Amino acid sequence: xxxxxxxxxxxxxxxxxxxxxxxxxxxxxxxxxxxxxxxxxxxxxxxxxxxxxxxxxxxxxxxxxxxxxxxxxxxxxxxxxxxxxxxxxxxxxxxxxxxxxxxxxxxxxxxxxxxxxxxxxxxxxxxxxxxxxxxxxxxxxxxxxxxxxxxxxxxxxxxxxxxxxxxxxxxxxxxx
Numbered sequence: 001x002x003x004x005x006x007x008x009x010x011x012x013x014x015x016x017x018x019x020x021x022x023x024x025x026x027x028x029x030x031x032x033x034x035x036x037x038x039x040x041x042x043x044x045x046x047x048x049x050x051x052x053x054x055x056x057x058x059x060x061x062x063x064x065x066x067x068x069x070x071x072x073x074x075x076x077x078x079x080x081x082x083x084x085x086x087x088x089x090x091x092x093x094x095x096x097x098x099x100x101x102x103x104x105x106x107x108x109x110x111x112x113x114x115x116x117x118x119x120x121x122x123x124x125x126x127x128x129x130x131x132x133x134x135x136x137x138x139x140x141x142x143x144x145x146x147x148x149x150x151x152x153x154x155x156x157x158x159x160x161x162x163x164x165x166x167x168x169x170x171x172x173x174x175x176x
Contacts, residue, residue: 041118100125
């Protein structure tokens, strides 16, 4: 039997540029009251962009949370009031310089629903046109065009460790 928890109170602990943290007190039948720590995130997009030459656009970027450089698909955070598709178009252009004549949603998922409401929308972008990158002031990344067969070897060898990247690439494989 699934039981929905009823929120009794909610305390905002922290509000930052990217996330907020709140602690909710919930009532659980036969167990009384319990605390739930929840990270709130506005959502994000990831873009599996494939050139006419069957190259996948990947970026390498240092991620402080894991203290290492990761291979990732182009991605970014939703701005307030921005649709996921508009965000995907914007982020693809900003991070790679490419524009897509064909862009479609292939999946959406919660990254870790046990403590966060972050949802990522993954898009497949094809029929690309090359242009100039326009990175955000605080973004430092390298753009790579990787042969599509090499990308799946990178996943198999655990060279790609980022979840949105693995999910997006594996789903795109079924569509290509």
